Amino acid sequence: MDQPSPSEALEALFAGGSAVLESADGVPLPMTMELIRRDRALGTAPRLQIGSGMLSGRANTPDGESWLVTLEIEMAQFRTAELADVSLRVVSVEPHPHRRRAHRVSMGGTARLEALSCQEVVDGDRVDAVMVDVSELGVGLTTDRLLRPGDRLWFNGRFFAETLECEIRVAGVREAGDGRRVYGCSFIDMDDATQERLGRIVRGERRPEPAVGLDLQSLRESAEPARGRFGRMRR
Numbered sequence: 001m002d003q004p005s006p007s008e009a010l011e012a013l014f015a016g017g018s019a020v021l022e023s024a025d026g027v028p029l030p031m032t033m034e035l036i037r038r039d040r041a042l043g044t045a046p047r048l049q050i051g052s053g054m055l056s057g058r059a060n061t062p063d064g065e066s067w068l069v070t071l072e073i074e075m076a077q078f079r080t081a082e083l084a085d086v087s088l089r090v091v092s093v094e095p096h097p098h099r100r101r102a103h104r105v106s107m108g109g110t111a112r113l114e115a116l117s118c119q120e121v122v123d124g125d126r127v128d129a130v131m132v133d134v135s136e137l138g139v140g141l142t143t144d145r146l147l148r149p150g151d152r153l154w155f156n157g158r159f160f161a162e163t164l165e166c167e168i169r170v171a172g173v174r175e176a177g178d179g180r181r182v183y184g185c186s187f188i189d190m191d192d193a194t195q196e197r198l199g200r201i202v203r204g205e206r207r208p209e210p211a212v213g214l215d216l217q218s219l220r221e222s223a224e225p226a227r228g229r230f231g232r233m234r235r
Contacts, residue, residue, distance in 0.1 A: 003067070003093060003095075004059070004061055004067060004093060005093075006038065006039035006090035006093065007036060007038055007039065008061070009059050009067055009069045009090060009093045010033075010036045010039075010040075010041050010059075010069070010090060011036060012059035012060060012061045012067070013041075013057050013058070013059040013069050013172075014031075014033035014036070014041065014043075015060075015172070015173070015174045015175060016172060016173020016174050016175060016181060016182075017032060017033060017173065018030060018031060018032040018033060018043075018148065018149045018172070018173060019031060019033070019057050019149055019171075019172045019173075020057070020149040020150050020169070020170070020171050020172060021055040021056060021057040021071070022055065022056050022057070023051075023053065023054075023055060024053060024054055027049075028150055028169070029045055029046070029049055029050065029055060030045065030046065030148060030149040030150035031043050031044070031045045031086065031088075031149075032044050032045075039089055039090040040074070040087060040088065040089050040090070041071070041087075041088045041090075042085070042086070042087050042088075043085075043086055043088075044079060044083045044084065044085060044086060045076070045083070045084055045086045046082065046083065046084070047078065047079070047080070047081070047082060047083055047084040050073070050076045050084045050086055051073070051076070052073050052076070053072075053073060054070060054071065054072055054073070054091070055070075055071045055072075055073060055088065056068060056069065056070050056071065057069050057071070058096055058171070058172075059093075060174070060184075065095070066095075066096035067093050067094065067095060067096055068092075068093070068094045068095070068096045068097065069090060069092075069093055070090070070091045070092045070093075070094075071088040071089060071090055071091060072088065072089045072091050073086065073087075073088060074087045074088065074089050075087040105133060105134055105135065105201075105202055105204075106132070106133050107131050107132070107133055107134045107139075107159065107201075108130070108131060108132075109130070109131050109157065109158060109159065110128065110129070110130055110131070110157075110158075111128075111129045111130070111131050111139075111141060111155060111156060111157035111158075112126060112127075112128065112129075112156045112157075113126070113127035113128075113129055113141075113143075113153040113154065113155055113156070113168075114126060114127070114153060114154040114156075115127060115151070115153055116152045116153055116154055116167065117151065117152045118147065118148070118151040118152070118153065119148040119150070119151060120145070120146045120147070120148060120151075121145055121146075121147070121151070127143055127145045127147075127153060128143065128144075128145075129141040129142060129143040129183075130142050130143070131157055132182050134159070134198075134201060134202060135202060136195075136198060136199060136202050137186060137187065138168070138171065138184060138185050138186040138187055139155070139157065139168065139185050139187070140182045140183070140184055140185070141182070141183045141185060142180045142181065142182055142183070143183070147170050147173075147183050148170065149170050149171065149172055149173065150169065150170060151169070151170040152167060152168070152169050152170075152188075153167070153168055153170075153185075154166075154167055154168075155167070155168045155185070155187075159201045160201075162197050162200065162201055163197075164194060164197060164198060164201070165194070166187055166188070166189065166190045166191075166194050167187075167188050167189045168185040168186060168187055168188065169185060169186050169188055170183050170184070170185050171184050171185060171186045172184045
C-alpha cells in the first residue's frame, strides 16, 4: 500500500490495543492506547518511565509492510501512582529500515515459555504457546495467558529438526483473523550459533546430517569370526 496516513499508522501501531515504543536512547516504553484522533494517540504509560521528547514504534500494516512511526510526547500527567495520561502526536511515518530483513515465514508448532519479567504472569511460570510465524527478528505467538508489551520470557521452540532457545520481549499485539491475539515478540541476547540456526529456519534449510564413514577394516574383523563358526558347523 501507499504510505499510511498518521491515523492509519497509529491504528496499525496500536492494533492490539498496546505497543512498546522506544525513546531516542533505545529504552523501551510500553503504552496502552485509549483513543486515536487524527494524528494523535491518547493513552497511558508507566508514570515513572514517561518523560518528554520523542518516541518511535514499528507499525505493520495489513499488506505486510512495516513503517517507522516517530511521535512527540505532547503531554504526560499524573493519573495514578503507577500510570500517567499521555498524549502523542505523529511527527513522521517512514519505511522501516528493517522491513525487508524481517520477512515473516508462517510457522506452526508449539513453544514452551518461561516468564522472566512479566506484568500478569509470575516469574518462573511456564507459558504454553503456539507459533504463528517467525523471522530473523522475532516470532509471533498465541497463548491463553495474558501478556503485555515489554514482558520478557525465555523461549524454547522446535522447528522440524532445529531447536531454538533464547530470551524474547513482547513488542506488540495484533488481532488474527479468527479472533485470536497474536503476540509479536522480538529476539534478544541471541548468540551467534542460535542466530545461525534461526537463519536456516527462516530460509527453510535443514540441518546438515553428519557424514557416516565406511570402515572396511571393521567390517572384515566382524565377518571373520562368523566364517569360522560356520566352518566348524560344517565339519
